[in-house]
Amino acid sequence: MSSPRFAAASAAQGSHDELLQRRYGESQPADTSDWNAALDAMLSHRSVRTYLPKPVPEGVLQLAIAAAQSAPTSSSLQAWSVVAVEDRDRRAQLEKLAGPNPQIVSAPLFLVWLADLSRLRGIASREGRTGEGLDYFESILLASIDAALAAQNALVALESLGLGTCYIGGIRNHPAEVAEMLGLPPEAFGVFGMTVGYPDPAVATEIKPRLPQSLVLHREHYQQAAPDADLQAYDDRMRAFQAGQAMATRGWTSVAASRIADTAALKGRDRLLETVRRMGFKVK
Known part of the structure; x- marks a missing residue:
């Protein structure tokens, strides 16, 4: 007869394998002997769009902010900030700029993550320096990466505490208007938003x-051609997921192709470079 400890370990192994299968929609070989709570939180992620009041x-x-500030940051510059928006009217105005994303209004908290060079510019000025290093594309890229790393740390922390989240890229549809609404200084830019709240268990x-992994994991050098069979199989798995979630069953490749089809598909983000320059970024 197996011991209770062995039975518990076997049950845990089964749940880990099941979680991996749900993440890929198929069996995924992996050694789960070193599984831990962090992996549970990360592999369980799903976008939540319906929240309790x-x-x-x-x-x-x-x-969550402490977790965000624990993320790596390039050269310790910490070139990001975040605006927490709880006021419903302000969230409704932001939804108009970033919509259609009704979860911005239904979620009790909306976080706007910023690539923020304004703090560093002020430090340079106080030190009697021009801060010319901030004038190049590298700096806005650095700040955007810093913001993304921080936000993802916060997301994992929030979900580990039982909350749900959803990233909102639509915040870049009208970045200048978002900046004005939030009172952002020059050289601060809303990279994306994140809705936060307790998921509605009824949904x-x-x-x-x-x-x-065969399409994203490359060993020693990049594999130029994606296996068509792998993409077709993934389309099938996505259609099954979409059907189960009462979504349009379009698979993945057609959705991805539509998202990058033409300039109109970018929903105004094709003008981001000129917009961020108007917002004070030099971007050489």
Whole structure:
């Protein structure tokens, strides 16, 4: 007869394998013997768009920001900031700029993550320097990466505490208007938003399958051609997911192709470079 400890380990192994299968929509070989709570939180991620009318406690937000500030940051420049928006009217105005994303209004908390060079520019000025290094594309790229790393740390922390989240790229549709609404200084730019709240248990949200590792993991050098069979199989898995979530069953490749089809598909983001220059970024 197996021991309770062995039975518990076997059950955990099964749940880990199941979670991997849900992430890929198919069996994914992996050694799960070193599984931990962090992997549970990350592999369980799903975008949540329906929330309970329950505010996010201040202490939870503070922990999430502490997690965000624990992320790596290039040269320790910490070139990011975040604006927490709880006021419903302000969230409604932001939704008009970033819509259609009704979850911005229904979520009790909306975080706008910023690539923020303004703080560094001020430091340079106080030190009697021009801060010319901020005038190049590298700096806005650095700040955007810093913001993304920080936000993802915060997301994992929030989801580990039982909250749901959803990234909102639409915040870049009208960045100048968002900046004005939030009172951003020159050289601060909303890279993306994130809705935060307690998921509505009445609305089941499944884990969305990702591309197979064969398409994203390259060894020693880049594999130029993606295996058509792998893409076709992934399309099939995505259609099954979409059907289960009452979504249009379009697969993945056609959706991706539509998203990059032409300038109109960018929803105004084709003018981002000229817009951020008007917002004070030099971007040489």
